[in-house]
Each structure stands twice: as C-alpha cells, then as structure tokens.
Amino acid sequence: MPNILDIRRRIRSVINTRQITKAMKMVSAAKLRRAQERALAARPYAHMLTNVLKSLVARADIYDPETGEPKHPLLAQREEKTILLIVVTGDKGLAGAFNANITKAAMRFLESKEGKNVDIEAVGRKGRDFLRRRFPSAKVQTRSLVDLEESIEAAPEAGERAGTIQITGEHVGILSQVDFAQASALAQNVIQRYCREEIDSVYVVFNEFKSVIAQRLIVEQILPIEQVGEQTVRLAEEPTEEEKRRVREAAISAGVGMRGTEGAPEGAAGFGTAPVDYIYEQPPADLFRALLPKYVGTEIFRALLESVAAEHAARMTAMDSATNNATDMIDSLTLAMNRARQAKITKEIIEIVSGAAAM
Secondary structure (H helix, E strand, O other): OOOHHHHHHHHHHHHHHHHHHHHHHHHHHHHHHHHHHHHHHHHHHHHHHHHHHHHHHHHOOOEOOOOOOEOOHHHOOOOOOEEEEEEEOOOOOOOOOHHHHHHHHHHHHHHHOOOOEEEEEEEOHHHHHHHHOOOOEOOOOOOOOOOHHHHOOOOOOOOOOOOOEEEEEEEOOOHHHOOHHHHHHHHHHHHHHHHOOOOOEEEEEEEEEOOOOOEEEEEEEEEOOOOOOOOEEEEEEOOOHHHHHHHHHHHHHHOOOOOOOOOOOOOOOOOOOOOOOOOOOOOHHHHHHHHHHHHHHHHHHHHHHHHHHHHHHHHHHHHHHHHHHHHHHHHHHHHHHHHHHHHHHHHHHHHHHHHHHHO
C-alpha cells in the first residue's frame, strides 16, 4: 500500500494542476468571447462586399464576348498542376486534438492530390513544426508574413522545386492578434502567384467556427473563384454528438454565449438581388480588378478569425475536461489515503491489543 505522505504530496500536486487548468479554461473562455466579437464585427463588411460582387456578376459579363477570356485572372480556371495549400493551425498546444485534426486533414488532402505539385503556406507554429518534419522548404520563396508586404512587389524568380510537396511560407505568431493587413498581404502574395500562373488553385484547411457547438473542419477552395458568395468545400468533418455535448457543458460552466458568427446583416442579402439596373461608371474589368482581390483577402481573413475562435473553444473544452479529471483523481487519491490511514490505525490498535494480551 502506498505511503500516506506520498499520497498527500500527489494530492497537493493534482490540486495545483487543477488550479492551472481551471485558470486556463477561464482565460480561453474570455479570449473566445473576444474572438466571437471580432468575427461578428468583420461580418457586415464581408457580407456587403460579397453582395456587391454578386450584383456585379449578375449585371456584367464575366467573360469577354470577343475572346471568351475571363475579365479577371482570378476567374480563370486551369488544369491543376501546381496547388497551393494554406494550413491554419494554432501557435500553442493544450487544445485537445485541435491541431492534430487539422494536420491529419491536410495529409489526407495531400494524398488525394498525389502526383501533383503542392506548395504549402503554414500558418501557426504547430502546423509549421509538423510539416517541417515531413516536407522540404523551398529556398527561393520561403518568407515570413512580417516582411511579406515589403517583398510583394519584387516577385522572386522561379527556381527548382525542393520536392513535389514543398513549404513555401511560414507564418508564426500572427494568430495572437489577427489583423486584416496581414491577411491582405498573404492574399496579395497568393493572387500574384495565381495571376503569374505559378499555381493553378488555392485551398485552405482550417476549423470553421459558426458557434461554440457548431464548428467543422473543412478544406475550402479559395481560387479559382467559381461562384461568388458560395463556399467550395472539398473536405469536411463534423464533430460528434459527444464532442458537441462536452463543448456545450464547458461553455455553460464558463459563461460563454452560444451565439453564432453567421447570418447576413439586415438588408444586405437583398442588395445583390434587388431588381434595379445599375449604371457603372467604370468598366466591369476595372471593377473586378478592384473588388476580387479584396474578396480573396476577406475570405482568408475570415478563415484566420474562425480558426482562432475554434482554437480557444477547443482549449476551453480540453481544460474543462482536465479540471474534471483532476477533481476525480483528487477524490480517488483521498479515498486511497483514508484507506491507508485506516489500515495504519487498525494495525496499531491490533499491536497494542496483542501486546496487552501477551502481558
């Protein structure tokens, strides 16, 4: 039977661990609320931009009637020879299977594109470390998001590939405070490579966050733009009912609301379908040139915001489970300590009685 002193030490250790996990749960809950607010604040602009583009597509020709070519390179669809995959994970751990599920989905996507060249942009430390151990980094185009804006004008010359699958960008530390300028810089880099026909399609794998209990892991196609305002989801994984139940319980205990980040603002949905014939001052090609890059940047910004919110929700759930497990362990150790103490007292009584009987 273990020593009572050792059991007491272990109980104190588990109590300290429970205090840490409980504090981390509350911190993640607070950060989750802020992430939800940021996603909600960015929603009106994104919906209005989408509806303006829908209105433009409905009232202007996308393709040149003489040549048949699209009026913007982002609308051009080519055979997939080189693919760009943006993998959005977290910078920190202790979030359950959040990062592992994203990397597994990325690996399944890479397996589905076997035989094609794939460039990877790793956003987040965990995904970067996972991919570094498996794939080489391109020597020419590897750069961080910090100096991406300065290097965006001077396009690097295409060099030899480091492999069929290679890492062309590593963006670490940007998810702690997601800024639209950072997402826009990444989008500009992607757009320039697509327009130069260095890549033929762009996908992003991330955790889509609709609400605390409504989120899914998806692989979404960003380019080429097939239909404005409609998600082109290639892979999707829904959480199980047990996972939803655990998230709901963690959210209720932490006081996190269940409101979602989806839904068009009032009046925005009818803008693109209003029966009004607009007279555009600029030619449609100029309008597409101005709006489509903003649309791509908004889509990437949305992916980053929703990934951050999903990470905090996953960490909150993981810390809630860890706190509950620590409580169960403390109860079990306390019971074991009481049994050991009772056994020790019983043994001492037996020794005293035996000694008295011997006299």
